[in-house]
Amino acid sequence: MTVEIVLLAMVALFVGLRLYSVLGRRTGHEQQPILRPAETARAPETAAPVAEAVPERPEATGFAYEDGAASGIRAIISADHEFDVARFLEGAQAAYKMILEAFWKGEREALRPLVGDQVMESFEAAIAERDAAGHRLDNRLVMIERAVIEDARLDGSTASIQVRFDADIAAVTRDAEENVVAGTMSDAIPTHDVWTFRRNLASRDPNWLLVETDDAG
Secondary structure (H helix, E strand, O other): OHHHHHHHHHHHHHHHHHHHHHOOOOOOOOOOOOOOHHHHOOOHHHOOOHHHOOOOOOHHHOOOEOHHHHHHHHHHHHHOOOOOHHHHHHHHHHHHHHHHHHHHHOOHHHHOOOEOHHHHHHHHHHHHHHHHOOOEEOOEEEEEEEEEEEEEEEEOOEEEEEEEEEEEEEEEEEOOOOOEEEEEEEEEEEEEEEEEEEEEOOOOOOOOEEEEEEEOO
16 A cells, blocks of 8 residues: 555656646747737847747747737736746646546546646546446547637736637547447547636746636537
């Protein structure tokens, strides 16, 4: 029993560190935030500081945000100078894949360090219902078509970022005898999700937690 507890702790630590490595931390190698056209036109000595700069949204930059998220992004950057929008969105896509795969496999211990309490309760209830029915999910994330920051807010020291994911998922449900109960692996299903990630910027814990999931319709 002691060995199992140690192994589970090591798995949780490993997953947590993976998220830390991809969500919102500068490495010194990524592209620096790009100022908006009105700001890039200024001379270098009068350019706006990074804390007030908001990256552009062209597809070439590799990240995107809705207009309504701009003020929230600016506030988060001002409160945490190490926060990087492009890297956060890249990491959010990695987290989307990690969390979905852990949920599909019913890996509760892998999910715990990645999600908030309410999301964990919902995941556990769905996993328990699936187990009781003798079903398992044989799902696969085919690709993420689009990921965009729809909203960003800073409430005191708590930052919340809402990301919309448009993805294609091959979904199959199997019974205990491996018979297909629903779905097919030959056709991917378009999905549209809005996930909210949250972090206390004043905390030493660098990880962002998934605190809410919604169907974008």
